[in-house]
Amino acid sequence: MKDLVICLNKLSTATRGFGLYTITSENGKLTLDTLTRDGFGDPFNHGLRAFAVNDEQGWMVIGTANPFMGTQLWRTTVDMTDPMDRFTDLDPNGWAYPSIEYCVRHGLMSGMSDTIFSPNTVTTRAQLVQVLYNLEGKPDVSDVAVPFTDAASGWYRDAVAWAYKTGVVDGMSPTTFAPNNTVTREQVAVILMRYLTKVCGVERTWTPDDLSGFADGGNVSGWARAGMADAVALGLFGGTQDTGGRVWLRPGESATRAEIAAVLARFGRNVAHLL
Numbered sequence: 001m002k003d004l005v006i007c008l009n010k011l012s013t014a015t016r017g018f019g020l021y022t023i024t025s026e027n028g029k030l031t032l033d034t035l036t037r038d039g040f041g042d043p044f045n046h047g048l049r050a051f052a053v054n055d056e057q058g059w060m061v062i063g064t065a066n067p068f069m070g071t072q073l074w075r076t077t078v079d080m081t082d083p084m085d086r087f088t089d090l091d092p093n094g095w096a097y098p099s100i101e102y103c104v105r106h107g108l109m110s111g112m113s114d115t116i117f118s119p120n121t122v123t124t125r126a127q128l129v130q131v132l133y134n135l136e137g138k139p140d141v142s143d144v145a146v147p148f149t150d151a152a153s154g155w156y157r158d159a160v161a162w163a164y165k166t167g168v169v170d171g172m173s174p175t176t177f178a179p180n181n182t183v184t185r186e187q188v189a190v191i192l193m194r195y196l197t198k199v200c201g202v203e204r205t206w207t208p209d210d211l212s213g214f215a216d217g218g219n220v221s222g223w224a225r226a227g228m229a230d231a232v233a234l235g236l237f238g239g240t241q242d243t244g245g246r247v248w249l250r251p252g253e254s255a256t257r258a259e260i261a262a263v264l265a266r267f268g269r270n271v272a273h274l275l
Helices: 002-006 097-105 125-135 157-166 185-199 222-233 257-274
Strands: 020-026 029-036 048-054 059-066 070-077
Touching: 097 257, 125 157, 125 185, 125 257, 157 185, 185 222, 185 257
Parallel strands: none
Antiparallel strands: 020 029, 048 059, 059 070
C-alpha cells in the first residue's frame, strides 16, 4: 500500500473514468508507467478501488466498477526485494548497519559492487562530493570550467565541477583537487556544512560547539574549526570514547564508508527540519 499512497497524486489526474498505472518499486525507487488516464475511453468507469492488499507479499488487487461491464479487476505486484540483502559483507547487528541501511534506502550511497558495500574502506574526496551531487539530482554542469587538472575528466568530473561551482569544496591547490585522496573527518564536516549553507540555503540559528568536550578538540585545523563546531552542534559528529572516559573527535583521521554513512544518516535525521 505504500506505493499506492505515493501514487495517489497520479491517480487523481484522470481526465475521465479513471487512471491506471503500473507501479514498480526496485531498491527503494518508484517507477510509474501510464496505462490510461481516461478510463480507456470509457466515461462510465466509476473510479479505481483497492479491493485487497497484501503488504507482506507485495501484491494488491485493484479494479473499477462499471454499470454495464460489471467489476473489472487487476492484480498488481510490487518488487519487495530488500536492497540490503545483496550485500554479503554487512553484519545486520553491526553498529553502522542502521545508518548504511538508511543511506542505501534513500539513495545516498550504493555498493562498491553488486554484492559488496565495503564498510571499512576509506572514503575519497571524489566519492563524498559524488554523494552530494547525486542528492541534488545531478544538475547539468557541462558548461562549468573545472580549474583542477586532476579532475577534468573521469566519473567524478561533474560532481567536482558542481561542488566547485557551488562553493561546497576547494581544491588542495588552485589547480589540484586530489579526488583519490582519502577524506578526513574534519573535511567531511566542512563540506557538509558548506552544502547545508551554500546549497540548501540554511541560515545558522544554532550555537556552535566549542569542542572543549573532546580530548583532541584543539587538534582541529584552523580552517576546519568553524565547520566542525557546527557539525558537532547539529549532532553529526559525536566522537569516540576510550576506556578512560575521554572522548576523541579524531579530526585528521580518514573516514570509512561506514562512518560516512553514519554522518549522512544523522544529517538526514537531525538536519532535515532545517531544510
